[in-house]
Amino acid sequence: MMGRDPAAFQVKLKAAVDALDRAGVAALCEELIRELATGEEPYPRDWARRHLKTLRDGRFFDHVALVADWFLRMHPDEAWIARDLAQGLIDNGHVTAAIAVLERVRDGDLAPAIRCEVVGLLGRAHKQIYLDGNPKLDQTKAALRDAIRFYFEIYRGDPKEHSWHGINFVSLAMRAERDGVSGLEALPPATQVARDILGVIAARDLEDKRETWDYANAAEAHIALGDHAAAGKALVKFVAHASVNAFALGGTYRQLTQLIQLDTRSAEQQLLIDIVRSALLHRENGGFIADASEVRERADPGHVEQGLERVFGTESYVMHSWLVTGLRRAAAVARIKRRGRTLGTGFIIPGTALDPAWDHQVLLTNNHVVSRQPMIGQLSPGEAEIAFDGVDTGGPFRVAGAPLFESPIRELDVTVLRLDRPVAGVAAIPLAAALPAISTPPPRMCVIGHPLGSELAFSLQDNHLLGVSPQRIHYRSPTEQGMSGGPVFDEQWDLVAIHRRGEKGIPRLDDATQTYDANEGVPIQTIVAAIQQQVAARGT
Known part of the structure; x- marks a missing residue:
């Protein structure tokens, strides 16, 4: 690892985390572990703390757990490493393993702040056991009681400083009451603790000392x-x-x-x-x-x-x-299936938005999903089954006749279809008046579709607009297989483009000699212009 240079490594790790570069973070953590496995001296504690904090702040909890495990092998008495390991384990679903780690350090000689975090994580772990489990089982009920007691233990020690633990006590105690979990009668009423917490927060307001989480706790x-x-x-x-x-x-x-x-x-x-x-x-x-x-x-x-x-x-x-x-826009989004298997996404808009002669709804999808002359992986119009999860339609739709418009994959990659009957109860999707513009900060895009055939997903994750041209727009909304053909919206929920693919190392739109990881859509204005050109040619 660069001859053990923790400062240089920290710079690289922070850059990868800030960029949400998951592959880069994974590679750096593998590099660090190789160094830990072969190094002749224990890794410096201060730098270990910084590396773990960077991963924790970036919510890379799978890597937090892995790296903390290696650091704990070198520094087995450091409770803060055990805390980070437990947090990583909880967020990756290894709850009982996290409890074992936390119980091992709980009764040690801990600094007060670390002890509060350790006991709070024990509360969180037992809370997760209850939420994940069957609430009728005695073991699951016991986990809820333990979670309540752990949170109350910290809150009782200093109610003014530990309102976060107090509000978890409140919500868990009220859940226990709703679910009929007994054995908590010795604890104070949840409503009284809720009033006390609001009093503490109000006092902080008077001193202008309210913290971010106070608002969530107050809610x-x-x-x-x-x-x-x-x-x-x-x-x-x-x-x-x-x-x-x-x-x-x-x-x-x-x-x-x-x-x-x-x-x-x-x-x-x-x-x-x-x-x-x-x-x-x-x-x-x-x-x-x-x-x-x-x-x-x-x-x-x-x-x-x-x-x-x-x-x-x-x-x-x-x-x-x-x-x-946004939810009403989602009602117009469809699964495109063959024999029950979802292969892509489509969406309906008024036909007149594309051609004044199309006085009916039309379905847009990618040409690599549905094509008049299908190749491997494509559907013919006759094979396509169209299902709208967001409206009650009385069964799947079929395509009526040949496509109204097609542009092949290498061009606009779009197919426009008419369905065998109208889709009732769907509001018209408005089209954006112009291409989105790059600005600072960059605007956000939203893709709606059926990733991997799942329920409707709204993807605004890491969703900045990256580049715009008359033929393509690039954005960083992460998408999965099955999203092809989904609508791409701006922040006003106006239709900007049809999503077609995501790729690593795609040429930049502003400099084709450079690349970036991006998703790609075809601007709706470009599709409208191509259809209108076809209409004009048809009329001459």
């Missing part, structure tokens, strides 16, 4: 007390904070949906979830999977959510409305 406390409007206002402040990243938002989302179990049948409680999810779609490395039943419900024009803006405030309602618009 959970308000939920525990049944004040969803106050919870929404606290969540808006939390998600708007510059230091809140996708990992923090993802954790909050899981807390609201998996532990607290907000009721999505309640418009007020659904709005709280929407605030966090809309923020997730605006963060680096953020995204989520949309449940088809939710898309169906919220794409329904008759689905009205009255009074929310008045109760929750304009800012909360705007975030909620933005997400609902």
Whole structure:
């Protein structure tokens, strides 16, 4: 490893983590482990701490666990390495292994801050056992009791400093009450602790000392007390904070949906979830999977959510409305299948947006998905089965007749099809008026599709626009097989392009002698121009 130069290694590691270069991070960690395996002296503690912190801050927990394991072999008495190892193990699903590591160091001579983290991680590990397991089993119930006691142990030691542990106690204790888990009668009522936490946070407000997580803690406390409007206002402040990243938002989302179990049948409680999810779609490395039943419900024009803006405030309602618009766009997205297997994505728009003579809906997809003259891996129009998860359609659709328009893979890679019947209940997708422009910061793109045949996925992860030309746009939204033919939207949910591929080492649009890892789409304006050119030629 460069003759053991930890400072140089740290520079490279930080650059790879900041760039979300997973392959680069993996290669550097392998290099580090080779050095640890062959080095003649223990690795310097300070640099080990920095390397692990960089990986932890970047949420590369698989590498945190691997590297921490090697460092712990060299420094077996360092509790902070055991803490990092346990955190990596928990985030990779190895919960019981993490508990074994934490129990080994828990009763040692620990600094107070490290002890709080160790016991807090024990609470988190046991919480995960309960959430993952069958709540009817005695062992699973015991894990919930243990999680509650671990969190309360830290909170009780200093309620003013450990409100995060306190709010986990609150949400877990209320979950225990809902699930009928007994044996916690000696602990204080969860609602009283929630009020105490809000009092501590209010005191920090007076001293202008409120921290980022105080907003999330306040939201959970308000939920525990049944004040969803106050919870929404606290969540808006939390998600708007510059230091809140996708990992923090993802954790909050899981807390609201998996532990607290907000009721999505309640418009007020659904709005709280929407605030966090809309923020997730605006963060680096953020995204989520949309449940088809939710898309169906919220794409329904008759689905009205009255009074929310008045109760929750304009800012909360705007975030909620933005997400609902995205879910309604998703209703127009289809799986393209053959004999039940999803091979690609398509979406419908009004035909008149492409050709005034097409007074019906049309389906757009890639030519490498559906083609009049299919080659290996392509479908013929007659083979294609079209299914819309986001609307109730009464069964799959078929293609009616020959394609209305085709451009081969080497050109626009697009096929336009007419379906055998209209798709009811789908709002028209507006087309962007112009190509997106590169700016600082770069605009974000959203791809909606069916990655690997799964449920509808919103991909805004690492989603900056990279390059634009009349024929192609490049962006960094990560996509999986099965997303080909999906719509690419701007942040106003206007259609910008049709997604066609993702590749490593693709030539840059602004300098073909250079390459980058990018996804590629074909601008909708270019497709419209090609169809209009065909119409003009047909008329002469």
